[in-house]
Amino acid sequence: MKKAFLGLTALFIAVILSGCNQLTQYTISEQEINQALQKRNNYEKDIGVAGLVNAHIVLNDLSSQIGREEPGKITLSGNAKINVSSLFGPQQADMQLKMKAQPFFDQQQGAIYLRDLEIVDAQVQPEKMASIMKTLTPYLNQSLKSYFNQKPAYVLSEDRSKAESLAKKFAKGLEVKPGQLVIPFTH
Template sequence: MKKFFWGLSALLLVGMLTGCNQLTQYSISEQEVNQALQKHNNFEKQIGVAGLVDAHIVLTDLSSKIGREEPNKVTLSGKATVDISSLFGPQHAVMLLTMKAQPVFDKDNGVIYLKDMQLTDVQAQPEKMQGALNTLTPYLNQSLKDYFNQKPAYVLSTDRSKAESLAKRFAKGLEVKPGELIIPFTN
């Protein structure tokens, strides 16, 4: 009988600790971040090098990997369609992009930014366009960095859930774990 009560006590303790975790932090999954990133699909930018080339770029298919490839970083992948007008005539290409950023929580506004976005890999399709697109990459990199420094990747809402409302009010920072962002309520 004592073993039964010890087992029941241990089970209750584990249950309480698991339940308390929800009271001390709020987790945002990769899936939730990816859904929020859909708002950033169709980011458009006109980039040009005076007299040489003019490119219209549209970013789509954004998805994130949180803390999986590099600790405390978010890795984004996406596709950019590029329509180029140059001295050689119009051309069309697709850029497969990989980017890394530092997630930063703005407690006052209840938003998460992806700061210091950096392109880490750019693959051109068709491959023969790689050289031309490499000249546009620094401009695209700066445009994406500016965009994500100003536009939040995720916004906490007091309307969605009580837990999100608590996170917005009592957040003490942001932690990056593989596959999720954690907003702790205590230090």
């Protein structure tokens, strides 16, 4: 009987503490970030070197890994469909991109941005397009960096849940943990 009482007491304390945790922070999972990226991901841009090569780029299939490869960072992967026009005529390529970014929480907007985005790996198909894409990659990197500095990856809503509504009102900062972003509330 005493063991059962201690077990119930421990369970009760655990429930209270987990409830308190919900009152002190809001957690956004990798899956929620990925869903937001799929909905909001509409990067489409023309880049190039005037007179030499121009490319129309559409980024799709964007997904994230939060704090897994590098602490404090988000790793993004996605596919870029590229239509190139150059002195050699029109060509097409696909790039599998891997990028890293620093998540940043803008308290006034209740939005998470992916700052200082950097392409860390780019695989090009067909391979014959690799040299052209290597020339374009710094322009693509700068364009993506600018895009994600201006467009939030996730925006807190007051309509989705009570906890998210509280986060929008009382959030201070952002912590990156493996597989999730944690937004602590003000005390």
